[in-house]
Amino acid sequence: MNFIDLLEQRRFLGENIDKAVMSVVNSGKYIMGPEVEELEKQLADFSNVKHVIANSSGTDALLLPLMAWGIGKGDSVLVPAFTFVATAEVVALTGATPIFCDIDTRTYNLDVESVKEALKKSSSLGLNAKAIMPVDLFGLPADFDPIIEIAKKHSLLVLDDACQGYGGVYKGKKIGSIGDAAATSFFPAKPLGCYGDGGATFTNDSELYEKMLSIRVHGQGENRYHNVRIGLNARMDTIQAAILLQKLAIFPEELKKRDEVAKKYNKAFEKLAITPVLPEGYFSSWAQYTLCIPKGERERVIKALTECGIPTAIYYPIPLHKQPGYAHFPSASDELPVSEDLCDRVFSLPMHPYLDDITQQRVIDAVTSILGE
Ligand SMILES: Cc1ncc(COP(=O)(O)O)c(C=O)c1O
Incomplete structure (x- = not known):
């Protein structure tokens, strides 16, 4: 018995996936081919959100909005302590300080009382609290209403770490559409996984979207060799997008x-x-x-x-x-x-x-x- 049986899915989808992969192989468009844009469109429809950026991993998907918001040294970002390391890692990578919060005893998601304590800690350390990152742990959406309320009160941005939560729904809203941005992972073992690493970032904010597009490809400006900011190589491989299109259908x-x-x-x-x-x-x-x-x-x-x-x-x-x-x-x-x-x-x-x-x-x-x- 397998903990997660990825091969079992191939019995249903294997042939379609193999065809989709070979079609990319024969197209020669291995990086950011047309399947990537098609996947972004379909994910946006699925999640009821304006913009989606397909990218290289859940970790990069979280890093893109933090970088685009200019979060860095002297800032703090509030994260739960009971999560995968990448939630805090991306904050540390920007130079900002993650502040660990406790979680609710029953949902295992961010506890708002602990968030209030973290805000006091942030001020006492002379840090500027900039964002809060709820995690949809084990697939269960975080309790967004009180989080968004506290975020509004303290002018914090909300980045949903939906790396485990894609496909979830919170009070009628699809995961991906909640907060200022959300990020998911397509690591093979995730509910929607590809055959390697992959991720996506979601937002309704068009200005943020434009900046993230640039950061995804080395901070590009008018073209690839015009670089207007520090960026990443966070592109998605076309083969992964082709696989995800097949998987999204089911x-x-x-x-x-x-x-x-x-x-x-x-x-x-x-x-x-x-x-x-x-x-x-x-x-x-x-x-x-x-x-x-x-x-x-x-x-x-x-x-x-x-x-x-x-x-x-x-x-x-x-x-x-x-x-x-x-x-x-x-x-x-x-x-x-x-x-x-x-x-x-x-x-x-x-x-x-x-x-x-x-x-x-x-x-x-x-x-x-x-x-x-
Ligand atoms: C909560 C959480 N955040 C971030 C990530 C990072 O995703 P990836 O492995 O695709 O970089 C994961 C993946 O396991 C995760 O579970």
């Missing part, structure tokens, strides 16, 4: 299947562990299905599951404010108790749209018997 169906898998897990485990919540009005892309169990239990449970042939993963074993490369950055408060506690208690189970009933039942039976011991 993405809504896959999202439904993920949701069915998650609901079945939730029903099976609700009395055995803390199962993921799905607040009213939210749709999760279920990038991960994560259980939380009492401290000290995890090692035994994972070992027993491994012996039964059930793969697991731990997202995340160390909160970012305790990571050696990041511990020197400030946190909203001396301790971030929810993030610290969860890192010792969570583990994720196999989750993908092609998890058939028999395989899922094997997971359910094993988890039920091990957690029930």
Whole structure:
């Protein structure tokens, strides 16, 4: 059994993808070919947003708006401590200071009370708070309403780290369309993944879009050899765009299947562990299905599951404010108790749209018997 079965999808889409890839190979337009623009159009339609910039990874997709906003030394950006490292990494790369915030005990997404503390910390350190980066962790949209309210009050920009959340919906709004900008990742294991690295940045702000277009290609101005700002090589390969176009066509169906898998897990485990919540009005892309169990239990449970042939993963074993490369950055408060506690208690189970009933039942039976011991 695989934790995420990428090859299973090829049984449905393989032929179409192979044709699309060969068509790019035979076109000779390997970088930023017409498929890239077509993908941007289709992603904009899918997310109900004005502009999309397809690019080289989720990390670059996050970096583009931060650079375009001119965020840098002396500025702070508020990020959760319980996330993948890239959320804070891109802030540090600009020269700005990430300030780590705690998360909500049930949704595992940014806790607004901790954000308020982080704003006080930012001022006490003499930093200018410029932006806030909610993360749609494990696919669950962040609680944007209170975040946007606090952002407005303090003139902060909102960058949604939707690297796990693409396909999600928050109170009728598609992920990608919320905040001043959003960024997603097409890393192969993501709900919408390509066959390598890829990402996309979303915005309704046309001025920001123009700047990001320039930054994507070395800060270009009128042409490739006219460089008006510091930029990146953050282009998307045409082959990846061609693959994503094929995958996007079946993405809504896959999202439904993920949701069915998650609901079945939730029903099976609700009395055995803390199962993921799905607040009213939210749709999760279920990038991960994560259980939380009492401290000290995890090692035994994972070992027993491994012996039964059930793969697991731990997202995340160390909160970012305790990571050696990041511990020197400030946190909203001396301790971030929810993030610290969860890192010792969570583990994720196999989750993908092609998890058939028999395989899922094997997971359910094993988890039920091990957690029930
Ligand atoms: C929350 C989060 N942010 C950023 C990234 C970075 O995306 P990529 O690996 O495509 O650069 C990831 C990818 O795992 C992620 O999960």
